[in-house]
Amino acid sequence: MHEFSIVSSLLESCEEIAKGNDADRILVVYVEIGERSGVNPELLQSAFDTFKIGSKCERAELNIAFKKVELTCRSCEAVNEINGVNYTKCPKCQSENVFISRGNEMLLLRLEME
Template sequence: MHELSICQALLDEVARFARKHGAARVLSVTVRIGPLAGVEAGLLQRAFTAARRGTVANDAQLVIERAPLILECRRCGRQTPGRLSHMRCAACDTADVRVASGKDLIFQSLELETAEEAHVQ
């Protein structure tokens, strides 16, 4: 399950960012996953729950956003939405397309709590 190694790398980056900004803890981590990223959202969620234990993100929520599949047509030059079951240009119906978006796993955002905020509550 490579989702666990993805979560460990993600949490390393989260910890670095939290230290840099003086965060006492991480409240949420948001990632954006394309349909061709090769990452199963459910497995990523479970791996994150296991990997976050004992880290600054111990109680953090993982928010997963779905990125659309966007195809760029080599014939007409347009970018159109794609489907895994139909990798053709929606404008001219050619199969001569390249994936413009939808292969990525992107670390989108963090919600942090500083030490001062933690003391106020």
């Protein structure tokens, strides 16, 4: 499953960050999921709960924030948050010369550690 590999690399990053900060354990893991990342938050949560056992995240809580798709226009340089499913046109100038500048990925935002 997609979410399992995401969680194992997420936990790896957490371990590394904890090590770099001399932290014994991680309390909260804050992640951001883009609307179009294809990551299912429920599966992510259950994969996290399964894989965290034995790691520095064992008692950590996973905090998931959803991010809407953000579209950047190459014609007028507008950056817009998109509501709905029209990712192909700039809402400002109607140009189709646009790209998705946010919303395709999952990011580790920050950790609370001790």
